[in-house]
Amino acid sequence: MFNAFERAVAGRYLRARRGERFVSIIAGFSLIGIALGVATLIIVMSVMGGFKVDLLNRILGLNGHLGIFAEGTSLRDYEPLLSRIRKIPNITSAVPVVDGQALFTVAEGGGVGGLVRGIRPQDLRALHAVSDHIRAGSLQDFEGDDAIAVGVGLANHLGLAIGSNLTLISPQGAATAFGTVPRVRAYRVVAIFQVGMNEYDSNYVFLPLHAAQVFFQQKDAITQIEIRVADPLRVAEVTAAIREKLGDLPVRIIDWQHSNDSFFAAVQVEQNVMFLILTLIILVAAFNVVSSLIMMVKDKTKDIAVLRTIGAARGAIMRIFFMCGASVGVAGTLIGTVIGVVFCRNIQSIQHWVEAVTGTQVFNPEVYYLTHLPARLDWHEVVQIIVMALGLSFIATLYPSWRAARTDPVEALRHE
16 A cells, blocks of 8 residues: 555654654654553543443342342242242342341440341352451351341441440331330341442341341241342343243342443443543544644645655655654554553552552542452453544544645745
8 A cells, every 4th residue: 555665755754853843743742642542541441341340240249130029028938939940040049038227236326227138047158249258257157046247347337346246226116005116136246248349348237037037027038039140141031031930920020230220321321421531632632643744744845846746646645644644643552552451451559559659548448339440451442442543543644645645846846
């Protein structure tokens, strides 16, 4: 496409000589702008993608992929239902759960509301989002009617330790002649976990299933069946199979996509908006390429006339200046891609270095969902960013190159 003569002339024009420094400085700023735009876009999109995936894994790791709820307040005779559900393909586990709201208090004073989840001890030990992140105590002691496992955020807030007593107060108490008396029961802390999301670490506690049934007055009943599937992205197929298997049984089936759709839709919208906003950085740098090329064309008008006079075609002139502009775009895109990929690969080390230098925590777990900066490098997105940056750079070179090709050698040399 480009012959040796055109490459030689374009390379000479790109090398600044005395008196042409200003044009080269503008081209250098254009290159830096494209590089920074591409690097920033890769880093931000990787962090947003990592945030989305990490958040999804943490939410699904604790809550399961779909839940089966009764049309009323509770599910009774759930053991036959569990047996039928476990026979459905692609279901890895089906766990009976009792959920309820309660107020957590301690003898020293202070209290906070949260969610109480009743689960069988063997099922909690199989829940790796909790069992693999025990910070104190042991789930081997998660037995009986007075054991409780709490999150590290709640433990820090109320000053709990292993062996401490945590009092649960349920607003749904027994009706008496003096009104409704709330249920109150003290439990012994046997384990402290840290899921990594402040919302769960500060608001969730676990009780053995039988203890939760007694506390919430759900004798031989549960509030939901929590199901996990082999592939969370294909949960709709499992939901359809469960509906077919259960027939007309009066239950509600809610999967993670429906229960968190507004949250993840907001994350996706934010990701798309960030992509559009950061693309403007590359667009501004592309306009710098236009201005630098136009100045180069004005500066090289005499040279263009001489080239046309000795037989260079208009296409050759256009390709020469196209190479001058495209080389800035290609170099900037490659440099930005390398910076972005290297940054994403070492983002955890960079975060720790910033925290060590500044002495502050980059992500406060009490404010943000996550305790670290996740990054998921999606090579499909990286290729899209590269193609977009190169496309904008090439488009930016077309008009100045066309102007150079349209230069009339007679008019250019009239006053020489």
